Amino acid sequence: MAGIFVYIVHKGGVPDDSAAELVAAAKAIDASAFPAAVVTGSGAELDSVCDSLCGSYREVWKIANEALAYPNAELIRKVLVAVLPQDAIVLVPHQHFGVDLSPGLSVKLNSPFVSDAVGIEGRDGNILKLVRQEFGGQISAHVHCDVSWGAVINVRPGAFKPLEAQPANGNVLDKSSQVGALNCGRRYLQTIAAEAGDVDISKEPVLVSVGRGFQEKDNIAIAQELADAMGAAVSCSRPVVDAKWLEKSRQVGSSGQTVKPKVYMACGISGSFQHLAGIKGNPFMVAINKNPKAPIFQVADVGIVDDVLEFLPALTEKIRER
Amino acid sequence: MEILVCVRRVPDTAENEIQLNSAGKDIERDDLVYSINEWDNYAVEEALQIVARVGGNVTVVTVGGEDDEEVLRREMAMGANHGVLLTDAAFEGSDGRGIAAILAAFVKKGKYDLALTGVQAEDGGAQVGGMLAALLDYPFASLVNAIEILDGGKLKICREIEGGNKEMNEIDLPCVLSIQTGINEPRYVGMRGIRQVASVPIPTYGASDLGLNVDTVGATAAKVKREDYFVPPLGKGAEMLRGNREDNIDKLIEMLRAKGGLK
Numbered sequence: 335m336a337g338i339f340v341y342i343v344h345k346g347g348v349p350d351d352s353a354a355e356l357v358a359a360a361k362a363i364d365a366s367a368f369p370a371a372v373v374t375g376s377g378a379e380l381d382s383v384c385d386s387l388c389g390s391y392r393e394v395w396k397i398a399n400e401a402l403a404y405p406n407a408e409l410i411r412k413v414l415v416a417v418l419p420q421d422a423i424v425l426v427p428h429q430h431f432g433v434d435l436s437p438g439l440s441v442k443l444n445s446p447f448v449s450d451a452v453g454i455e456g457r458d459g460n461i462l463k464l465v466r467q468e469f470g471g472q473i474s475a476h477v478h479c480d481v482s483w484g485a486v487i488n489v490r491p492g493a494f495k496p497l498e499a500q501p502a503n504g505n506v507l508d509k510s511s512q513v514g515a516l517n518c519g520r521r522y523l524q525t526i527a528a529e530a531g532d533v534d535i536s537k538e539p540v541l542v543s544v545g546r547g548f549q550e551k552d553n554i555a556i557a558q559e560l561a562d563a564m565g566a567a568v569s570c571s572r573p574v575v576d577a578k579w580l581e582k583s584r585q586v587g588s589s590g591q592t593v594k595p596k597v598y599m600a601c602g603i604s605g606s607f608q609h610l611a612g613i614k615g616n617p618f619m620v621a622i623n624k625n626p627k628a629p630i631f632q633v634a635d636v637g638i639v640d641d642v643l644e645f646l647p648a649l650t651e652k653i654r655e656r
Numbered sequence: 657m658e659i660l661v662c663v664r665r666v667p668d669t670a671e672n673e674i675q676l677n678s679a680g681k682d683i684e685r686d687d688l689v690y691s692i693n694e695w696d697n698y699a700v701e702e703a704l705q706i707v708a709r710v711g712g713n714v715t716v717v718t719v720g721g722e723d724d725e726e727v728l729r730r731e732m733a734m735g736a737n738h739g740v741l742l743t744d745a746a747f748e749g750s751d752g753r754g755i756a757a758i759l760a761a762f763v764k765k766g767k768y769d770l771a772l773t774g775v776q777a778e779d780g781g782a783q784v785g786g787m788l789a790a791l792l793d794y795p796f797a798s799l800v801n802a803i804e805i806l807d808g809g810k811l812k813i814c815r816e817i818e819g820g821n822k823e824m825n826e827i828d829l830p831c832v833l834s835i836q837t838g839i840n841e842p843r844y845v846g847m848r849g850i851r852q853v854a855s856v857p858i859p860t861y862g863a864s865d866l867g868l869n870v871d872t873v874g875a876t877a878a879k880v881k882r883e884d885y886f887v888p889p890l891g892k893g894a895e896m897l898r899g900n901r902e903d904n905i906d907k908l909i910e911m912l913r914a915k916g917g918l919k
């Protein structure tokens with residue numbers, strides 16, 4: 335059977351949380367499997383990542399190259415095609431790097447691709463059974479993937495809990511020499527840090543968070559009035575920033591800020607996993623949404639099916655009257 | 657610049673409650689409201705803005721059937737110069753790879769400097785752009801939220817990465833980019849605009865027109881298949897307040913006070 339490989343995302347010499355989660359995902363494919371970690375990079379940072387992975391992986395494949403100092407998916411795809419067996423099952427965390435790397439990798443390995451898997455229900459011969467979510471998480475789907483010729487599977491961060499640590503005493507195998515000269519048609523220039531906003535939502539204990547349900551920019555005032563009455567700050571989900579109703583610095587989610595409030599009021603927010611990924615510390619979460627199927631109701635503590643544009647002004651008035 | 661934008665007609669998640677149908681295998685499709693995939697609409701707007709700056713043409717293409725013409729016309733009403741429908745019984749049941757193969761065959765028939773897709777569609781696939789690039793051996797970048805045209809057949813692009821940070825790259829043309837929402841403000845399309853393009857002919861291409869081997873696309877070639885839709889066993893879920901609005905507000909205020917949510 336084809337081996338299972340986990341692509342390791344790392345930063346500052348430390349593996350991403352997904353490195354441990356994807357061991358659990360590999361075990362869900364095959365309980366007897368020992369996946370190998372594949373790590374690309376350069377210098378001391380790469381060595382430090384490889385060392386720490388030896389605690390959870392038996393085999394750590396290291397590919398060191400100056401050109402890989404920054405993770406450019408266009409280069410790393412070539413590296414992986416050069417070093418991986420063609421029938422490899424490759425697991426990659428589904429975030430901004432995995433979205434860049436994996437679809438093209440599957441084409442170059444001539445294997446099928448499954449995007450954003452949230453569950454793995456095991457194997458039946460050559461058929462791997464997975465679970466995905468569609469329509470913004472409103473409904474789930476069973477997906478069957480023929481893995482006879484391997485597969486590339488992007489796994490949602492946080493979908494698998496790391497297993498109890500079983501010391502793996504892994505070995506680092508240096509595969510750097512299998513990679514030839516590296517160049518591609520896309521060159522990394524620099525990273526520009528996010529601009530700080532007028533309010534630092536990551537430090538606010540109470541957030542009134544605004545979603546698409548507000549329908550237009552003028553309605554944001556409704557949330558601000560509630561926030562003022564509560565002594566809270568206003569944050570938002572991605573569509574609100576896309577529509578230019580609020581600044582990017584107010585956005586909660588994997589492509590925005592990570593917040594740790596005591597109380598989080600999700601108002602007209604459906605609750606995509608990218609949004610929820612930005613909420614830490616298990617706050618008391620209130621969800622108000624007119625769609626009873628909105629996934630936010632699965633994770634909130636308290637839910638109200640109502641139109642935020644009518645409910646919130648009434649709530650504000652009642653709080654002011656106290 | 658000749659720009660191709662790959663678009664798709666999808667059930668609009670914002671407008672629909674998605675539920676299982678009575679057979680329990682598929683979603684209830686009877687009353688779904690369809691629209692252009694939101695990410696694709698930003699991609700078309702971006703293409704129009706590029707062409708407004710440097711000249712050229714925008715072609716919108718989709719893989720599907722007659723019903724999908726409406727999104728092509730909508731994007732033509734926005735300003736796209738041409739719409740093309742790739743349609744064939746052999747295309748039905750294609751997985752992401754199959755769709756990418758069909759689009760790649762179409763790209764090879766023309767001469768495009770730039771191909772755009774949306775980052776993803778309502779099924780969260782986020783796959784066709786990257787596959788298309790790999791099939792064409794073009795450079796690819798995903799999650800693009802700014803594009804600047806450079807001299808010498810290159811673009812400077814910005815990718816959205818974690819924490820609101822921006823990853824700047826230079827990329828050679830021709831290339832494929834997947835466009836993130838928020839890159840621009842897509843223009844409004846009124847009924848009048850749609851009426852004006854209502855009778856513009858939309859050429860169609862099938863497998864033989866594209867020189868495609870039908871064994872490489874459609875349901876038989878698909879290695880990834882959706883077996884069914886289902887509603888997962890619900891966790892604890894939220895405690896739903898089911899009273900009238902007044903009662904719900906009173907209860908919520910009590911809870912917020914207890915949890916330190918009120919000053």
